[in-house]
Structures are given as structure tokens and as C-alpha cells.
Amino acid sequence: MEINRSGEVVKGHFLIKGGTISQELKRIDCDLVTFNRTDEREEIVDSISILTTKIIQSEAVNKIPFSFLLPNNARLSTDTLSYRFKTRLAFKQGVESLDQDAIRIIQD
Structure with missing residues (x-):
């Protein structure tokens, strides 16, 4: 789990x-939720999309870099409010693959 600050x-x-x-x-679509x-x-708080024509070879491992700007007004993570990508x-x-990863937003 990533720990980050708003902005x-x-x-x-x-x-x-x-x-x-x-x-x-x-295409890769990533929503901050x-x-x-x-x-x-x-x-959904914000989204990014990456258009590509990359061939994913069978059994190969690929890393595609990304960056995501957290909104300045994002509320802090709490016991009742959580974030994930x-x-x-x-x-x-036409095949689609889904995944999600937790992220925490903390105070400065």
C-alpha cells in the first residue's frame, strides 16, 4: 500500500x-477511487488513460511507467474512507483485465 499526501x-x-x-x-485506464x-x-476522483499498441508476449513481464497527480483537495484516508487505483x-x-491497488492519503 502506497502512502501519499494530497497534491x-x-x-x-x-x-x-x-x-x-x-x-x-x-489501452490502460486507471481510476483513483x-x-x-x-x-x-x-x-471516481480522477482518471488517466494511456493509449498504446504494445504487444504483450506470452509469459513475458512488462513494466509501463505512469504518474498520477493526487488532487490538492483530496480528503485524508480514515477508517471509513479509503482510496484505491x-x-x-x-x-x-476485446479481452479486458482488471486490478486494484490500495493507496493511503495522509496529512503533511
Whole structure:
């Protein structure tokens, strides 16, 4: 789990592992999402998209860099409010892959 502050740039990479056959990756969509445990409501805070034509070879491991600017007005993570990055990979054959990773926003 990453720990960051509002207004910071989160830098990292998407780690994409090839499956049993080679596929052409068309797009990566990544949403910063809040989840409120009180009312079980999820809300998209911000999104990024990366368009590509990268071939993901079978069994290969690929790293695609990204950066994401956290909003200055992002609320702090609490016991009832959490954040995560939800990532979707879209491939040329129409296959979609989903993943999510938690992130905490703390005070300066």
C-alpha cells in the first residue's frame, strides 16, 4: 500500500504479465477511487488513460511507467474512507483485465 499526501505526484509502473498467448494491448485506464464504508459508496476522483499498441508476449513481464497527480483537495484516508487505483487493460481482441491497488492519503 502506497502512502501519499494530497497534491503529490504518485509515480510507479503497471506490471503486466503475459498469458498463454501474445496479445496487443490497446489501452490502460486507471481510476483513483474512494470507498466510503459508512454508506458503501464508491466514487471516481480522477482518471488517466494511456493509449498504446504494445504487444504483450506470452509469459513475458512488462513494466509501463505512469504518474498520477493526487488532487490538492483530496480528503485524508480514515477508517471509513479509503482510496484505491482501479486499473483496466483493454486488448485488441476485446479481452479486458482488471486490478486494484490500495493507496493511503495522509496529512503533511
